[in-house]
Amino acid sequence: xxxxxxxxxxxxxxxxxxxxxxxxxxxxxxxxxxxxxxxxxxxxxxxxxxxxxxxxxxxxxxxxxxxxxxxxxxxxxxxxxxxxxxxxxxxxxxxxxxxxxxxxxxxxxxxxxxxxxxxxxxxxxxxxxxxxxxxxxxxxxxxxxxxxxxxxxxxxxxxxxxxxxxxxxxxxxxxxxxxxxxxxxxxxxxxxxxxxxxxxxxxxxxxxxxxxxxxxxxxxxxxxxxxxxxxxxxxxxxxxxxxxxxxxxxxxxxxxxxxxxxxxxxxxxxxxxxxxxxxxxxxxxxxxxxxxxxxxxxxxxxxxxxxxxxxxxxxxxxxxxxxxxxxxxxxxxxxxxxxxxxxxxxxxxxxxxxxxxxxxxxxxxxxxxxxxxxxx
Numbered sequence: 001x002x003x004x005x006x007x008x009x010x011x012x013x014x015x016x017x018x019x020x021x022x023x024x025x026x027x028x029x030x031x032x033x034x035x036x037x038x039x040x041x042x043x044x045x046x047x048x049x050x051x052x053x054x055x056x057x058x059x060x061x062x063x064x065x066x067x068x069x070x071x072x073x074x075x076x077x078x079x080x081x082x083x084x085x086x087x088x089x090x091x092x093x094x095x096x097x098x099x100x101x102x103x104x105x106x107x108x109x110x111x112x113x114x115x116x117x118x119x120x121x122x123x124x125x126x127x128x129x130x131x132x133x134x135x136x137x138x139x140x141x142x143x144x145x146x147x148x149x150x151x152x153x154x155x156x157x158x159x160x161x162x163x164x165x166x167x168x169x170x171x172x173x174x175x176x177x178x179x180x181x182x183x184x185x186x187x188x189x190x191x192x193x194x195x196x197x198x199x200x201x202x203x204x205x206x207x208x209x210x211x212x213x214x215x216x217x218x219x220x221x222x223x224x225x226x227x228x229x230x231x232x233x234x235x236x237x238x239x240x241x242x243x244x245x246x247x248x249x250x251x252x253x254x255x256x257x258x259x260x261x262x263x264x265x266x267x268x269x270x271x272x273x274x275x276x277x278x279x280x281x282x283x284x285x286x287x288x289x290x291x292x293x294x295x296x297x298x299x300x301x302x303x304x305x306x307x308x309x310x311x312x313x314x315x316x317x318x319x320x321x322x323x324x325x326x327x328x329x330x331x332x333x334x335x336x337x338x339x340x341x342x343x344x345x346x347x348x349x350x351x352x353x354x355x356x357x358x359x360x361x362x363x364x365x366x367x368x369x370x371x372x373x374x375x376x
Contacts (some may be wrong), residue, residue: 009120012087017121020077023130026075026161027168034160037178041158045070048186051282056187056274057341058194058348066095069144069155070189075130078159082126085140089206117371134162134181134202137188139199154199156189170296176289183282187275195348202267209260267355270347273328277336301325327360336361339371 027039053060073081135158158181167177193197283290335344347353347370359366 004015005341006223010087010090011116012083014116014119015122015126016080016083018120019083019126019130020076020123022127023075023079023122024127026131028166029161029164037160037164040175041072041160041163041178041182042070044182045156045158045186045376047286048179048182049190049288052183052186052190052278053194055278055282055341057345058190060190060193061196070158071155072160074161075159078128078133078136078157079126081138081155082129082136083122085138086122089140089203102164117151130159131162133159134166135159135184135219137192139192140203147346154192156185158185162320166297166300168292170300172293172296173289176287176343177293178281180283180287180290180293183279183287184275188271188276189273192350197350199350201351202264205260205264205267209257209264212254212257212260218226255337262357263354266355266360269323269328269357269360270355271328272325273330273332276325276329277332331355331360331366335367338367343367343371 006148027302052058071081107261135156137154137156139154153184163178163181164174167174282288283294287293332344335347347366348354353370355363356368
């Protein structure tokens with residue numbers, strides 16, 4: 001499905017090798033310090049379970065034994081895990097594009113060259129992200145991967161060198177910051193383990209989005225290159241104006257995709273905003289310096305580390321992710337203030353009770369739809 005004559009559309013091994021080679025080294029720590037950080041992050045991940053579940057009142061079916069794995073990784077480990085996830089979720093789209101290429105003259109040769117080009121480009125993007133992600137609930141972890149805990153379902157990743165880097169950069173209390181990060185990521189793990197239908201719902205939306213992609217491989221590659229070229233400076237960039245501002249995902253949208261993307265954006269805003277709300281709600285009880293951490297971290301989120309960094313964030317759609325944190329947290333806070341935590345938790349009842357993109361910005365509309373009408 002995804003290869004011609006054994007040649008894949010994406011050279012995944014080359015993507016891993018490229019990203020691993022290009023990723024910046026982490027902060028300097030001794031071997032003993034590294035072991036201590038890993039051990040502490042594991043303890044915080046464990047202790048966060050009780051804090052998050054008590055605050056959110058979300059129960060995980062089956063109890064603690066049903067929990068997904070917690071893995072503390074370095075940057076290379078994060079890269080390997082995410083390449084595996086990309087490979088899993090992109091299979092249908094790559095199969096569709098591969099079938100098209102197979103019917104083209106010289107398709108096998110194009111497959112060989114294109115797979116290596118795409119592998120290098122994916123590796124470059126992963127190397128950029130690998131030094132920035134603090135933690136991640138990997139929703140689409142495939143079975144039988146190189147990392148442990150891949151028997152199916154998700155797994156929680158904490159990227160130790162990045163956490164150490166940011167805590168030093170912000171000059172905050174290391175132990176408090178590590179627990180604060182763990183609370184956010186544990187909230188994501190609780191969301192998916194306590195709401196069994198959520199993973200399948202998001203995957204079906206993603207597959208529907210990818211299924212609507214109807215461009216041939218050459219056109220898609222051209223669009224990606226145009227987007228990458230927009231990272232360059234100079235007069236051409238200035239004349240291009242907003243044309244260079246589109247993210248990769250916006251380059252392939254059809255009207256049907258825009259509808260799906262609106263739903264996905266609302267869900268991701270909910271999940272990210274909920275995690276921010278929980279980490280700040282639990283924080284004062286267990287993280288003494290939470291106010292200082294939040295203030296400094298918000299400033300860091302809002303600022304880029306230079307022109308290239310800002311351009312890459314826009315290209316990858318990371319600016320939209322920052323809006324998701326802000327808008328989603330406001331939605332959760334407004335709903336909890338109106339109907340309490342139990343009332344908010346109706347959001348997890350079914351896909352029909354998830355907020356729409358409009359409702360994320362107008363929480364009262366969600367309350368009216370889910371609560372008022374249900375009571376009438």
